[in-house]
Amino acid sequence: MAFLKRSPWILHYDASSCNGCDIEVLACLTPLYDVERFGIINTGNPKHADILLITGGINAQNREVVENIYEQIPEPKVVIAVGACAATGGVFRECYNIVGGIDKVIPVDVYVPGCAARPEQIIDGVVTALSILDEKRGKMTGAARTKEEARHAEQAGEST
Amino acid sequence: MPERIIVPFGPQHPVLPEPIHVDLVLEDEKVVEAIPSIGYIHRGLEQLVQKREYTEYVYVAERICGICSFIHALCYSQGVEHIMGIEVPDRARYLRTIWSECSRLHSHLLWLGLFADSMGFENLFMRSWQLRESVLDVLEDTTGGRVIQGTCKVGGVRRDIGQEKLDEMHRELDPFEQKCRDLGDVFLNDETVKYRLQGLGVITKDEAYALGATGPTARGSGVAMDHRETGYAAYGDLGFKPVVETAGDCYARCAVRVKEVYASIDIIRRAIEEMPEGPIDVKVKGTPDGEYFSRAEQPRGEVVHYLRGDGSKHLARARIRTPTLANIPPLVKMLPGAQLADVPVVVLSIDPCISCTER
Numbered sequence: 001m002a003f004l005k006r007s008p009w010i011l012h013y014d015a016s017s018c019n020g021c022d023i024e025v026l027a028c029l030t031p032l033y034d035v036e037r038f039g040i041i042n043t044g045n046p047k048h049a050d051i052l053l054i055t056g057g058i059n060a061q062n063r064e065v066v067e068n069i070y071e072q073i074p075e076p077k078v079v080i081a082v083g084a085c086a087a088t089g090g091v092f093r094e095c096y097n098i099v100g101g102i103d104k105v106i107p108v109d110v111y112v113p114g115c116a117a118r119p120e121q122i123i124d125g126v127v128t129a130l131s132i133l134d135e136k137r138g139k140m141t142g143a144a145r146t147k148e149e150a151r152h153a154e155q156a157g158e159s160t
Numbered sequence: 161m162p163e164r165i166i167v168p169f170g171p172q173h174p175v176l177p178e179p180i181h182v183d184l185v186l187e188d189e190k191v192v193e194a195i196p197s198i199g200y201i202h203r204g205l206e207q208l209v210q211k212r213e214y215t216e217y218v219y220v221a222e223r224i225c226g227i228c229s230f231i232h233a234l235c236y237s238q239g240v241e242h243i244m245g246i247e248v249p250d251r252a253r254y255l256r257t258i259w260s261e262c263s264r265l266h267s268h269l270l271w272l273g274l275f276a277d278s279m280g281f282e283n284l285f286m287r288s289w290q291l292r293e294s295v296l297d298v299l300e301d302t303t304g305g306r307v308i309q310g311t312c313k314v315g316g317v318r319r320d321i322g323q324e325k326l327d328e329m330h331r332e333l334d335p336f337e338q339k340c341r342d343l344g345d346v347f348l349n350d351e352t353v354k355y356r357l358q359g360l361g362v363i364t365k366d367e368a369y370a371l372g373a374t375g376p377t378a379r380g381s382g383v384a385m386d387h388r389e390t391g392y393a394a395y396g397d398l399g400f401k402p403v404v405e406t407a408g409d410c411y412a413r414c415a416v417r418v419k420e421v422y423a424s425i426d427i428i429r430r431a432i433e434e435m436p437e438g439p440i441d442v443k444v445k446g447t448p449d450g451e452y453f454s455r456a457e458q459p460r461g462e463v464v465h466y467l468r469g470d471g472s473k474h475l476a477r478a479r480i481r482t483p484t485l486a487n488i489p490p491l492v493k494m495l496p497g498a499q500l501a502d503v504p505v506v507v508l509s510i511d512p513c514i515s516c517t518e519r
Contacts, residue, residue, distance in 0.1 A: 014178045016201045019515040020226025020307045022177045023270060027296075030273070030289035044173065061199045065171055065179065091223050094211050095204040116226055116307050 007039030008126070008133060011049035011073065015066050016098065017056025020116030021083035025053055028119045035123060046072035051129050053122070057085040057098040058105055070106045076136035078129040081108045082122055084115040091115065162187045169503060171200050177274075178514035182507070186500060194495035196488060202518040209467075209475040214240055214448055215314050217475065221465070224480065225516040226307045227270065228458045230263040232465075233312035238392060239454030239467040240314045240475075244446060250394075250436040252316035257394040257431050259299070259309060259317075260456075261424040266295040267459035268417045268424070269340075271511045272347060275414060278504040279356045284346055291339055298329060316441025330432045337425045344418040357411035361494035361506035364408055373490040375461020375483050376420070377510050380413035382406040387457035398430050410509040417511075447473050458483055460511045482516035 014022045028035050029042055043049055046069050058066055070079070081102040084090035089100030102108050109132050112125035165186050171179035179200035185193040208220050221236035222229045234256055241248060248256075273288030296306045302321050303309040311318045321329075347353055363373070368381035378385055379402060386402035388395045403419040405412035448469030455464050461483025470476040487510040498506050 012177070013172055014201070014514075016203055017515070018223040018226045018229075018308075019178060019513065020223070020229065023226060023307060026177060027289065027293070030293075031286055032290065032293045046172075056201070057203070059200070059202055061202070062171075062179065065200065069172060091220055092203045092205070092208075095208060097202065097204050115223075116305075118306065 006130065007041075008050040008078075008130060009041050009043045009048050010051045010053050010126070011043055011046055011069070012053045013055075013066065013069055015054055015056040015062045015086075015102065016059040016092075017083060017085050018116075021055040021086075021114075021122075024116050024119050025055070025082065025122055028122055033119045033123065035126070040126060047074065049073050050077060050133060051126065052077060052079045053082055053126075054079060054102050055082045055086050057089040057092050057095075057100055058102060059097045059099065063099060063105055066102070066105055076133055076140055078109045078133045078136070079106060080110040080112060080122075080125045080129050082112045082125065083117045084113065087111045087113065164192070167500065169507075173504075176504075176507070176512070176514075178512070180507075180512060180514050180517075182495075182503075184495070184500065184503060189500050191495050191498050191500065191503060194492050196492060198488075198514070198518055200518070201514050205519045206478045206480060209478040211474070213473045214469065214475050215444065217478075218313055219310065222308055222310065222312070224482070224519055225513055227267045227513055228263060228460065228463070228516060229308050230259050230312060231456050231458045232463065233309075234260060234393065235454050235456035235463050235465045236467070236478075237312050237314050238456065239452050239465050240448055240469075242452045242454065243448040243450045243467065243469055244314075244444070246315055246442060246444060248316055249439045249442060251320070251438045252440045253394045254431050254435050255317050255321060255440065256312065257398070258321070258428055259303065259311065260393065261428045261431070262295055262299050263309075264424045264459045265421060265428075266292050266299070268421050269295065271417060271459070271508075272343070272414075272421075275505070275508050276347075278508045279353070281353065284343075287343055291336075291343060294332075294336060298332075301325065313441065315444040316439075318441070320440050326432050326435060330429065333425055333429050333432075337422065340421050340425065344421065347414055347418050353414075354411065356505065357414060358407075358409055360410045360502055361498060361509055362407075362409045363490050363494050365406070367493060368408065368490055371489040371493060372486050373461075374486045375458065375511075376413050376416040377461065377487045377490055379403060380405050380416045381408035385462075387455055387462045390455070392456060394431060395427075397434070398427055400427070410505055413509045447471055448475065458516075460484055460513055460516070461486060463516075480519055482513070482519065484510070484513045484517040487512075488517070 183195040222233040269292035276284035365382040449471040451468040464481040466479040
């Protein structure tokens with residue numbers, strides 16, 4: 001899958017944010033910023049996604065949905081928490097049903113600061129995520145190769 | 161009778177940036193019933209008034225929704241000012257009006273884009289959002305924030321717009337209006353758009369009124385209700401007439417918003433021309449004691465902030481009724497009879513803002 005290296009597909013989910021970061025995520029896709037020219041595409045299907053862009057502080061009802069979406073994205077995957085709420089709960093951290101931070105529910109790789117996060121910052125987060133995605137892919141193929149080699153060695157051992 | 165099946169729509173769905181869940185009961189391709197369930201964005205902001213000082217809560221009010229941010233802050237501030245008997249300076253009222261209308265412009269252009277996306281008109285989606293960026297540039301230049309402005313406060317506004325900037329804005333309004341009219345022309349006169357929208361998701365005037373529809377959803381059905389008519393901020397001085405359509409279908413609701421874009425540009429132009437000189441804020445002393453229903457017109461309809469203070473620096477209670485919540489019963493009425501493929505268009509025609517709805 002090396003040809004996919006620079007063209008990640010993104011899944012965006014709003015986990016109890018105020019909408020501010022979400023419209024900035026959408027603004028990244030439109031003419032002024034236009035990340036699609038780099039092959040970054042916003043997909044609606046978790047099974048097609050490489051990167052999960054997630055905003056907000058996650059409330060009790062959303063928790064299950066977030067876990068579900070995360071599970072459905074195939075490995076390797078990178079999670080980007082966009083905005084102050086996604087990092088810590090932000091202005092809503094004292095609300096009674098806010099879990100507070102995406103990393104309380106699923107592992108997060110990149111944090112994008114800001115309230116609301118600016119499109120430039122979000123794009124920077126995605127670029128950072130690319131190298132992490134690459135690293136994870138390297139580990140996976142590395143692990144697969146070792147497994148394959150072990151199997152070969154085992155077969156070789158059996159035949160002799 | 162064909163077999164009934166239930167198709168879940170959302171909470172994570174490509175056409176919606178925000179999570180809402182609707183169970184659609186279908187007979188073949190036709191929707192016979194729609195059962196919404198909400199709560200994915202509920203944060204419990206109303207209770208937060210007891211934890212933040214009344215002057216600090218403006219920031220929270222602004223973050224009820226990232227799209228109508230300024231108008232939420234305005235509505236909350238007006239409520240507190242009324243309870244405390246604070247008279248806001250004229251210049252602050254005019255600046256608030258300009259920023260409110262800028263918010264409305266960017267919200268409507270955003271909605272027009274998403275609406276075009278929902279009917280599969282990608283080109284129009286991109287063009288609407290391109291135009292929206294120039295509004296965001298003005299907002300960023302004058303307030304420092306693109307979507308969350310943080311300029312409204314109890315007792316006035318935090319920043320002034322210099323005369324040079326006002327002149328520049330005034331100069332840019334004409335070319336901007338021309339671009340908006342070119343864009344609006346596609347929404348109003350294009351054959352494919354008309355074919356997709358006319359006669360879809362119809363709600364009559366009586367139904368809209370009885371179900372408590374508000375904003376463009378009500379005005380698209382001929383209910384001439386716009387809270388700006390009551391003349392809060394500077395709307396009273398500037399004079400204002402609501403935009404009304406009578407067909408009650410998705411096309412009418414779209415037309416209302418397109419024409420409101422022109423109306424907003426006109427209000428901003430007159431506000432800049434008539435901008436009074438003077439201070440932009442007054443000093444706020446004391447604590448709120450009393451209660452008030454503060455109302456303002458958001459891009460999606462009327463928002464109500466009920467505020468009660470008990471003389472301490474924290475308010476005792478806030479209750480916020482937002483326009484999308486009021487527009488969900490009309491939506492449930494609109495959906496039956498639509499084809500499954502038209503559901504995203506009908507859902508978007510009320511301009512759902514789930515962050516507002518669930519607070």
